[in-house]
Amino acid sequence: MSRYFRNHLFILLTVLTALTGGLVSCSQYSTKPISKGYHNLTAHYNAYVIARDEIAQAEQELFKKRQENYNQLLPILLPVDSMLTQPVKPQLDDAIKKASLIPERHQNSKWLDNAYILIGRARLLKQDLPNAIEVFKYVNTKGTNEDDKHTALVGLMRAYVEASDYTNALNVAEYLRNQPLSKINTRDFYLTKAYLHERQGEYATAAGILDATFPVLKKGEATARLHLIAGQLYDLIGQPAKAVDHYRQVLKSRPSYDQSFYANLYAIQSNGLSGDQKRVAQSTETFEQLLNDRKNTDLKDKIYFTMGLLEARNGRIEKAIKLYSQSIQAAGSNTQQVPYTYLEIGKLYFDKKADYAHAKVYYDSALALLPKQSADYATLLNRKKTLDEFVLYKTTIRTDDSLLHLAQMEPAALDKLLDNTLNQREKEDKAQAALAQQIIDKATNGNINSVPGATNSNLQPGERWALYNPVTLSQGRQEFSTRWGNRPLEDNWRRANKEASEAIAGINSPVGGTSPANSVNPNAALSPTGVSAGPATDLTSPAAGRKAKKDAMMAKIPFAKEAQLAANQRIENALYKLGKLYKFQLNQPADAIPTFEELLTRYPNTLQKPEVYYLLYLSNEQVGKTSSWKDKLLAEYPNTSYARLTGKAAVQTTDSEAQALKTYTAIYELYKTNPTEALARAETAIGSFAGTQLEDKLALLRVMLVGRVQTVEAYRQALTEFIRDYPGSQLLPRVKEMQTAAEQATTKRK
Template sequence: MSRYLGKSLFLLLTVLASLTGGLLSCSQYSTKPVSKGYHNLTAHYNAYVIARDQINQAEQILFQARQENYNQLLPILLPVDSMLIQSVKPQLDDAIKKASLIPERHQNSQWLDDAYILIGRARLIKQDLPNAIEVFKYVNTKGTNDDDKHTALVGLMRAYIEATDYTNALNVAEYLRNQPLNKVNTRDFYLTKAYLHERQGEYATAAGILDATFPALKKGESTARLHLIAGQLYDLIGQPAKAVDHYRQVLKSRPSYDQSFYANLYAIQSSGLTGDKKRMAQSEEMFDKLLNDRKNVDLKDKVYFTMGLLEARSGRIDKAIKFYSQSIQAAGANTNQVPYTYLEIGKLYFEKKADYDHAKVYYDSALALLPKQSPDYAALVTRKKTLDEFVQYKTTIRTDDSLLTLSKMDPPALDKLLDKAIAQRERDDKAQVALAQQIVDRATGGTSNSVPGATNSNLQPAERWALYNPIALSQGKQEFLVRWGNRLLEDNWRRSNKEASVAIAAVNSPVSGASPANSVNPNSPLQQLDVSGAPAPSNAPVDSRKTQRDAMMAKIPFTKEAQAGANQRIENALYKLGKLYKFDLNQPADAIPTFEQLLTRYPNTLQKPEIYYLLYLSNEQVGKSSSWKDKLIAEYPNTSYARLTGQTVTHTSNSEVQANKTYTDIYELYKANNTTEALTRADNALSSLAGTQLEDKLALLRVMLVGKVKGVDAYRQALTEFVRDYPASQLLPHVKEMQAAADQTTAKRK
């Protein structure tokens, strides 16, 4: 018995010793085959595979949930989106946790580099770019496998792109270009590099790299998407034939329905640029087919938009606008296409028709709906600002001209006109109240006092109040413009004879001289509605006819001071409008009559030298000969504008020496308080010093002499003329300080 127990105990100790030895030999730092085999197996199936599948699934979810904007160039790789990743964030966090087990517990595993790459991928998707960059750098530095290092470098390149660090991304790309990459890394490197060049606006390079990538891609939705992007890129660089080839490849790559739909539309657009008449003839049949397909009910606006685009490219502007209008009407609740359609109509009015009033309306509508991240947004804001200024200046001229006309009317005729305006306003107010009540009754069944259309959910969308539907509101504005043109919100707006109604609009307009010079308020404001839908009374009770007439009369400039103010506003508006035509709108032919009108109405304008110069430039630009250059040199030879013509006074080699002597003599007279003689000599010497280095210095000395001899008002005028004549002078900051001091002195005197 004791012998049996002894053998059992010995066997147990042997087993325990074997197990202990095996466990010790499986340390994650051991290099023994048994240990490495154990950790390779455990790391692969208990961590790596799980983390890899979770990340792949997250990427697939994000790909399927993507929102493509087919009105813009699609990104080759889906950009990192902090909003979309919220749905897969727990999945990514768990993948990072699983992959982190390998460096924590399996240091001797062959999956160590792969684990770090997974962690970097997950952090890249989560938009944790700094940590993703560090992980990829670590693999490249500490990794033991070249393929893994290359994979990490491709990930590093992508992270740099998302961080907009294009310099470092290009450095990584240049290094990888010379490395022996395997097939997978070659494919990913090409796609990432194409994405980099696309982000930088180098579309030709991006398209070429994509072409080299397609042989390594399998057919499927993602490949169809890349063919679609390649077509867009070739369109952007002016190679429509290659673009059409890629759009056809989309249809052969098992695309989604949207991809095939847009590939057909883009192919038609590109065919319009190739001049292929056969394909263009086929496009009409294709349009009919697309419009009649029940699957395209929600896509009809895209079809009409493409039809408009083709007409615009063919120069048929009015027909293009008609199709664009149909696109807007067909949009329904899906407004994604609408801002781009408004933008195209605005471009046609701006660039083809030079109809800036209409262009402004469509740009306003486009800007209201266009996403701020759109590449067109910043340019559209700039152009809208220009058109706002255009409308402001035109309105100021029209309004103040009308008010000046009213001020010259006989009192009986003026009273009759104002009475007519008041009577018309009362009729319009009653009609507006009745219309508002009809809308309320229809929306509420005559029983509700709520805002029409806001709370009655039983109404169909088409029956709800139009003012609560931005698309319907925009369509209404557009239809009005097409039928009536751009008209002020005024009485009798339908009349073909606008003289009386323009005059009435002037006394009703909020920009009749009371608004600031930089305000943009071309139309009178809409009346506010109360909760019942009726116009809210501005004063209760309603003003009497006498009060209304008095308010209108107060806007008419009867006094000389008021008329001078109106004329000053018109002069400034003409000056700014002319420069807007010349520089911002690039319409010198329109700038010329505007400047000429300014000189005719206000021959003593302070801007005369500049206007002469701009008229000279504008006539040269349109290829007309003119005398404005000669007039400028004859009347204002000492101005900077005369010097800009290249026809200023010439000097000998001793000119600067003589100029120094002349200036010194006049300055000595100034110091001796002999100001009258110094001013006379300065006036005579300015023409002889024109073009010398002392010209602006002598001009400033003359300004100071004017102040001493002729007083403060003449001094301020001389300062203004200096700023006008020497815009590039280094003395300008000092002169502006002198202007500010002179203005303060004048204000104190008053």
């Protein structure tokens, strides 16, 4: 209805109201035909139509202005976002106002249910979910028209989904599934249910429901979008042939340019997954056409990214990394694609090359730019933490090894090495300063792009000047905060913390500890010559500055015996943790074995020896090698929990069960009269109980004996070992109660 006609109709109705006087206007509860006809007419054109059109216009505007992230699975229905609806909020508020006129003034109108549904839709778009849910529930309870009630239930289901209340959403869906829905309600029900399953990660179900929906949809951008999503869903569940069919349907549904572009790229990827070599072979020509198309100037990063994906799937890792790097170069100022490209490079280094140091760099870069609401964010964050630990332990081992080596050098050779290191650093600083000055000069003249390394356009991320690389800037801030904390802008800011001096030869300070190597003995000399700093000098002179840097480097070298012991302790701890990281988090037993062996070779008296024996035994079994580590463990540490764990798979006969019961009874009797002897027998017998029904009972009896005979700390350790070794035991709740009581008793004593 045109605005001109609507305004004139409103004037006509106003005149009609004036002519009929207050009689009709006050009869909104009347059931007479004239009264109902008047209120139906007034409610429809004075309120319902206006509110309906305003909501429809708002939805169209939100659809047109949506921002799609084609690097991820697109949502079937546009998620409700109160921030994105701000531009249309006045329209929605006015729609609610207009629709509210019907329940206020036209109670006997047939448009009453429809008005409430419009109010619910508007509140849903505004993310006012509690009120939207209440409105939809009201229509379902008080409504008089079955179709309107079904429409309200579809809206209620959508509101529950947006509120992540999937249980109630499924309950509504189950009810609607058995109802005779109209064509429009059927369409909306299918789309909402598909959206519900997509949100729950049930991609196969969502794809199947979408397939059932397409016959009732008209061609257009919205339908093309749904075909694109259906293709993504089939890709995710490993059915690339069906995915390709939907990507082709995108091109037949009057799509936008972006939709057709991504449909072509996704189809190429799916052909690669399906093994359609003919179409994969044709992809090179397709890529060339896409790269040469002027309309794709700002989409080249996506094209190179897809080319990299195909190379990676075909096992050509180096070529894939090269193409991913081209994608990053082509991104320019649009960094939406960049974090996903960094993520793929990180995966290749992690999964295919087992190069964890490089993988960490790319994961860090991806995490710096990846949106927190991304589906990959949580997984990436967990993997980053693992790689942070990896680099931490590697850096600690490398740094402290280097410093210990420096401590053994002749004074003259060490002095020469430090001078060479300082000369190299000064040379690098001068080069950076010259580049910075060149950039400033060119920027002043408006020609910054002519400075090599100044911009992001033609260099790899690691080769760009830091201040023009957003990823490097973000990482730099994090590293600075971790190392130095929050520092005020002042001269000599590093001198406020003597413990954080520069490491030798470009190596960072040990991550495993923040104190300098000589902090164990504050009176120990900081140089091998024992020469003091001498009288006060001019700290602003170049010579004094160089001497201060040299002294700071010298202070990190562990000349004192106590400092060397501390460095070796850090290396021992790092080797132990690095081996466990390889074994468990990285699932690389082949790398864990030499790490644990190095630990035992360098530190044969390590306190972790029983556990390391056990982990070496498991790691060798995992890679299919025979080893003597189990025998060494049983021979040297037969009474440890790790020795007992090696016998978990022992097959027990009826006779062994009877013998175990007899032994347990004897130890229990000794528990009452001679706990020391009982503990000794329990330690000896527990290995033979492996696999019996009494194994955990004897282990608990041993814990109780430790509590009676040994120290509180030994008792707490025994409780911890029981919880670790017997996670499925029925005695576990009792042991946890004992552990809590022991901790409370320790706290009270303190």
